[in-house]
Amino acid sequence: MDFQRLTPELITAFEQIVGSEYILTPQLAEADAYASYGRDHTEDLHFAPEVVLRPANAEEISQIVRLCHEHRLPITARGAGTGLSGGALPIHNGVVLSTDRLNRILKIDERNLQAIVEPGVINQVLQDAVREVGLFYPPDPASKGSCFLGGNLSQSSGGPKAVKYGTTKDYVLNIQVVLPTGEIIWTGANTLKNATGYNLTQLMIGSEGTLGIITCIVFRLLPFPQQNILMLVPFRQEEQAAEAVSETFRAGIVPSGMEFMEREAIEWSARYLNIDISLPEDIRAHLLIELDGQDLDQLYKEAEQVYAVLEKYDVGDILLADTAAQKDELWKIRRNIGNAVRYNSVYKEEDTVVPRAELPTLLKGVKEIGGRYGFKSVCYGHAGDGNLHVNIIRGDLTDEQWNVGLQDPISELFRLCVKLGGTISGEHGIGLVQKRYIGIALPDVNLNLMRGIKQVFDPHGIMNPGKIF
Amino acid sequence: MDFQRLTPELITAFEQIVGSEYILTPQLAEADAYASYGRDHTEDLHFAPEVVLRPANAEEISQIVRLCHEHRLPITARGAGTGLSGGALPIHNGVVLSTDRLNRILKIDERNLQAIVEPGVINQVLQDAVREVGLFYPPDPASKGSCFLGGNLSQSSGGPKAVKYGTTKDYVLNIQVVLPTGEIIWTGANTLKNATGYNLTQLMIGSEGTLGIITCIVFRLLPFPQQNILMLVPFRQEEQAAEAVSETFRAGIVPSGMEFMEREAIEWSARYLNIDISLPEDIRAHLLIELDGQDLDQLYKEAEQVYAVLEKYDVGDILLADTAAQKDELWKIRRNIGNAVRYNSVYKEEDTVVPRAELPTLLKGVKEIGGRYGFKSVCYGHAGDGNLHVNIIRGDLTDEQWNVGLQDPISELFRLCVKLGGTISGEHGIGLVQKRYIGIALPDVNLNLMRGIKQVFDPHGIMNPGKIF
Numbered sequence: 057m058d059f060q061r062l063t064p065e066l067i068t069a070f071e072q073i074v075g076s077e078y079i080l081t082p083q084l085a086e087a088d089a090y091a092s093y094g095r096d097h098t099e100d101l102h103f104a105p106e107v108v109l110r111p112a113n114a115e116e117i118s119q120i121v122r123l124c125h126e127h128r129l130p131i132t133a134r135g136a137g138t139g140l141s142g143g144a145l146p147i148h149n150g151v152v153l154s155t156d157r158l159n160r161i162l163k164i165d166e167r168n169l170q171a172i173v174e175p176g177v178i179n180q181v182l183q184d185a186v187r188e189v190g191l192f193y194p195p196d197p198a199s200k201g202s203c204f205l206g207g208n209l210s211q212s213s214g215g216p217k218a219v220k221y222g223t224t225k226d227y228v229l230n231i232q233v234v235l236p237t238g239e240i241i242w243t244g245a246n247t248l249k250n251a252t253g254y255n256l257t258q259l260m261i262g263s264e265g266t267l268g269i270i271t272c273i274v275f276r277l278l279p280f281p282q283q284n285i286l287m288l289v290p291f292r293q294e295e296q297a298a299e300a301v302s303e304t305f306r307a308g309i310v311p312s313g314m315e316f317m318e319r320e321a322i323e324w325s326a327r328y329l330n331i332d333i334s335l336p337e338d339i340r341a342h343l344l345i346e347l348d349g350q351d352l353d354q355l356y357k358e359a360e361q362v363y364a365v366l367e368k369y370d371v372g373d374i375l376l377a378d379t380a381a382q383k384d385e386l387w388k389i390r391r392n393i394g395n396a397v398r399y400n401s402v403y404k405e406e407d408t409v410v411p412r413a414e415l416p417t418l419l420k421g422v423k424e425i426g427g428r429y430g431f432k433s434v435c436y437g438h439a440g441d442g443n444l445h446v447n448i449i450r451g452d453l454t455d456e457q458w459n460v461g462l463q464d465p466i467s468e469l470f471r472l473c474v475k476l477g478g479t480i481s482g483e484h485g486i487g488l489v490q491k492r493y494i495g496i497a498l499p500d501v502n503l504n505l506m507r508g509i510k511q512v513f514d515p516h517g518i519m520n521p522g523k524i525f
Numbered sequence: 526m527d528f529q530r531l532t533p534e535l536i537t538a539f540e541q542i543v544g545s546e547y548i549l550t551p552q553l554a555e556a557d558a559y560a561s562y563g564r565d566h567t568e569d570l571h572f573a574p575e576v577v578l579r580p581a582n583a584e585e586i587s588q589i590v591r592l593c594h595e596h597r598l599p600i601t602a603r604g605a606g607t608g609l610s611g612g613a614l615p616i617h618n619g620v621v622l623s624t625d626r627l628n629r630i631l632k633i634d635e636r637n638l639q640a641i642v643e644p645g646v647i648n649q650v651l652q653d654a655v656r657e658v659g660l661f662y663p664p665d666p667a668s669k670g671s672c673f674l675g676g677n678l679s680q681s682s683g684g685p686k687a688v689k690y691g692t693t694k695d696y697v698l699n700i701q702v703v704l705p706t707g708e709i710i711w712t713g714a715n716t717l718k719n720a721t722g723y724n725l726t727q728l729m730i731g732s733e734g735t736l737g738i739i740t741c742i743v744f745r746l747l748p749f750p751q752q753n754i755l756m757l758v759p760f761r762q763e764e765q766a767a768e769a770v771s772e773t774f775r776a777g778i779v780p781s782g783m784e785f786m787e788r789e790a791i792e793w794s795a796r797y798l799n800i801d802i803s804l805p806e807d808i809r810a811h812l813l814i815e816l817d818g819q820d821l822d823q824l825y826k827e828a829e830q831v832y833a834v835l836e837k838y839d840v841g842d843i844l845l846a847d848t849a850a851q852k853d854e855l856w857k858i859r860r861n862i863g864n865a866v867r868y869n870s871v872y873k874e875e876d877t878v879v880p881r882a883e884l885p886t887l888l889k890g891v892k893e894i895g896g897r898y899g900f901k902s903v904c905y906g907h908a909g910d911g912n913l914h915v916n917i918i919r920g921d922l923t924d925e926q927w928n929v930g931l932q933d934p935i936s937e938l939f940r941l942c943v944k945l946g947g948t949i950s951g952e953h954g955i956g957l958v959q960k961r962y963i964g965i966a967l968p969d970v971n972l973n974l975m976r977g978i979k980q981v982f983d984p985h986g987i988m989n990p991g992k993i994f
Contacts, residue, residue, distance in 0.1 A: 165880070168771070169775075211720060212718075213720075218718060219717075241968070241970050243971075245878070245948035246880050247879060247880060247947050247948060248878075249683050249878050250951065251680060251952050251955070252955060252967065253967055253972070253993055254731065255681075258694075259724060259728055278779070306635060306638075310747070351823055407720070409717075411636075411637040412637055412717070413637045442716055474714070477714065477716070479719055481720040483718050502725065505725065506723045508982075512974060513977075
């Protein structure tokens, strides 16, 4: 694509649309604040936007996008910048459009168990708001305290509860979108079922901001599960932990969380949080298992079934969390593994996913590949979904080893995923950093269909260019 | 589109691909058998194919499609022909491709709770096969005893269990598709999560055979719920039955079935099945409510909560089905309403859907519109999903009234759905018969995006032309 550059006239036009308070340029903004719009949570990458706009609503976004469309200016929408694949990075510079001011919960519809929400609402804020009226929005990425729902849609985010409740995509009924041509549409209807034309709603989810900018979302909600049980199960062998996952489901139990953590994942996170834990020396991995529902007696029955499954394995003392505080602490440790790894070292996070029973094979493969190429990894993730986050630690790898040398082992890892029936991203998206590997997951025929769809939506290719494919 | 006609050379080429046993032409086939390929379950419509092909596998389908692509020959894929919107009708003649020989369950993967299935497998056959190993495939359209899973995907089919378990789309992980150019792809991966490029899997589901021919499906499965409770609740006012639906969910209960039936729906179906029921004179409608799970005590607790909700309404004696035979009979009555209506009269079935709490308003609107335009309707459907099947009975309407006069009231009905946040098809698709109304649900911008996508997949427009938009 041949993009144009920003002109003083365009800056004036943008300023008229959003107001002078809500336009940032390198010349006028405070340097650190400005630079933050060129980063997300992906490695240590940075790309400078030419201008940052913070519009208030869909109409302003439509006007901005029309100008970008007309003047062939790249535009990259941005949520909270917590993405892990570089999806929000403005790699062709141009406009960064922040959705932080579209941050209202417009309606919680208790009669229909729905919520109408702007994309800049933080995931946890919605969870809390609906819980106050006894309702439940399940998708809960690790960054739920800061990530925006718009970003959750764009990246098809998951989280621990996905194993029972599905991912973001399973809670979206309808989306208001500003198309790359500036038109504003709703993708569907506010109904649980819809067989009226192609599913543009699901096409938009996971399209990483390349097909349009999300400006309003209609979610479906569930009754809040009032009870839960949380247990931490230590294993003396990593692969046994992975095996126990599939066995649990075969026993007829669908946990609301089934998280795998290598010993180091849990240790690093506890240290990062200043939580004192001391693991017996022979423990190599843990499963964090949550059961939820409306009836505690019922959950204890299920917990007994889980214990029966675990008896087959070489496990240590199972910790059954018996207070809300203890549960919070365990989940906090789990959620902060990513932060702890980031704090310890520059790292690359691979979001591998396979059918869940293939997890032991995948885990073994990760370690074997790491051993052969000489890198260390810390693994954890949503074992119930077969979704393993492989954190490759930079440690003392040279620039050459880090930037180039890892491409072969990562390719091997992804080929293993695909061979096992899986793919290269379960919930983080492809964005920028996995783009070079997408050919491992998808042949040219698939990619050309995607490129064709992109062209239909975005004839000038202005929207988040250079991502996915 | 300018289509070409079939030539003797093409017939020979097709015969070489599928074998002479599996090609039917008007000249050679028995007339009735041939005519059946020009019909489905939609009203009394018929369009004659020029040739019917019954290939054995994806490779044969690919060869057939390549020929059609090259020679601009329309091709319409066909499952069991149970569709209710005319999706399988070859309105531009050409090739009808039957998937009835792709009828194998290739694998039931108990380790991963998945099944790999060909599109010509009957829904009930899959349900029974997975149940034998303790697993559960929930989507259950009324025609489950005869409809094909490929058709279920194409039309985004639902069924009574969708209220708790979702529709077909929620169980499909990956699809093998022969594209309109003849290429064979898989749309995704065999994983519960996938954030790897655009969601071609969900784009294919509900695309009504216009984007490709489904040749293999990977489903996810659940543990089979071992227990259930079924109750039939009679109401003295239709709208109260509709109101009780939303109240049940607000009480925190998610039934596995929540079906609405007008008095006449249940009466006609019982008569059609030769089942003796006698309803008290003042009963106007019923809700059929099913609860399911692994623990019967738990279900009785939930049933008590349902009773507490129902106490607010003017209901008759609640029938709690206490044997498997009684449950089967009640479900049989529900499932055969469509057949009974068809047996009584020519009819048009409108597959209206709204947010569930708007059901009373929709129902009132249906009757008001019917009263004003002078037609009778029998209403029933998946109340828990807000999905109401409105059967307009031909009765003694003239050809003019039936073919032209109903367009205005149906348009009014659909505009009401859209005004209530709903749309014009919940689970039957648009196909041929709802096509003229799609503009009520979707503006031109949406339709043009869909047409653009169609063009990307099918540049010559050969695949099921004339459907949806």
